[in-house]
Amino acid sequence: MAAPSRSTAVLTLLLVLPAVLLVAGLASGEPWRFAIRPSGDFAAKLLVFTLSISPLRVLFPQSRWTAWLMSRRRIFGLSAFLYALFHLAVFCASIGRLDWILEGMAFASMWTGWIAFGLLATVASISNAAAMARLGHWWKRIQRLAYPAAVLTLAHWLLLSRSSTEALLHAAPVAGLWIACGTRRFSSPVARAKLK
Numbered sequence: 001m002a003a004p005s006r007s008t009a010v011l012t013l014l015l016v017l018p019a020v021l022l023v024a025g026l027a028s029g030e031p032w033r034f035a036i037r038p039s040g041d042f043a044a045k046l047l048v049f050t051l052s053i054s055p056l057r058v059l060f061p062q063s064r065w066t067a068w069l070m071s072r073r074r075i076f077g078l079s080a081f082l083y084a085l086f087h088l089a090v091f092c093a094s095i096g097r098l099d100w101i102l103e104g105m106a107f108a109s110m111w112t113g114w115i116a117f118g119l120l121a122t123v124a125s126i127s128n129a130a131a132m133a134r135l136g137h138w139w140k141r142i143q144r145l146a147y148p149a150a151v152l153t154l155a156h157w158l159l160l161s162r163s164s165t166e167a168l169l170h171a172a173p174v175a176g177l178w179i180a181c182g183t184r185r186f187s188s189p190v191a192r193a194k195l196k
């Protein structure tokens with residue numbers, strides 16, 4: 001396997017750093033729940049960023065930075081899943097009882113998180129070349145499960161936090177980018193000619 005480029009190595013270090021700081025906090029005696037919100041936050045931020053890369057590439061098809069982002073979309077997507085896994089692990093450790101964890105699933109604020117996690121795990125499990133070859137056109141369809149996962153994460157966040165501002169500010173960039181893509185698509189001369 002080829003050695004990662006310098007920029008990929010730096011990116012990976014930056015993506016791992018928050019987890020290292022959270023583990024250091026836990027190792028220095030912080031309670032498990034101290035890591036629930038920040039890990040959920042990172043998972044949501046990385047998920048939003050990953051879903052922003054395709055529309056950015058559509059809007060800036062010639063630019064080198066969107067090409068750089070596109071070729072590292074898998075790293076961002078897998079990081080979002082790994083922070084969601086970390087989030088789930090510290091949540092379960094902080095509750096400490098399986099019966100309470102299962103009881104909690106009845107609440108919309110929790111089952112939205114569980115389903116989002118299940119969808120992200122499905123997408124992460126096929127984020128490799130072998131699965132891509134094996135699944136053919138189904139691969140892209142399954143990858144699109146990241147969108148309902150994002151919507152469920154937003155619902156999870158809105159149901160848990162007192163203020164909706166922060167959660168909605170995270171959703172706005174993806175929504176804005178896709179609206180910009182749609183506008184560009186339907187305002188192109190080709191699209192307009194088709195409408196005539």
Ligand code: HEM
Pocket residue numbers: 033036037038039040041043044047080084087088091110112113114115116117120153156157160161
């Ligand atoms: C697997 C099932 C999940 C469970 C049981 C769970 C549990 C929780 C809990 C208990 C909180 C509240 C923490 C607090 O206020 O102290 C929380 C907040 C949060 N979770 Fe989850 N979560 C799950 C999945 C996810 C996933 C998949 C994501 C993102 C991809 C996510 C993102 C968040 C965010 C962004 C917050 C709010 C953080 C904040 O208020 O700053 N969660 N979660």
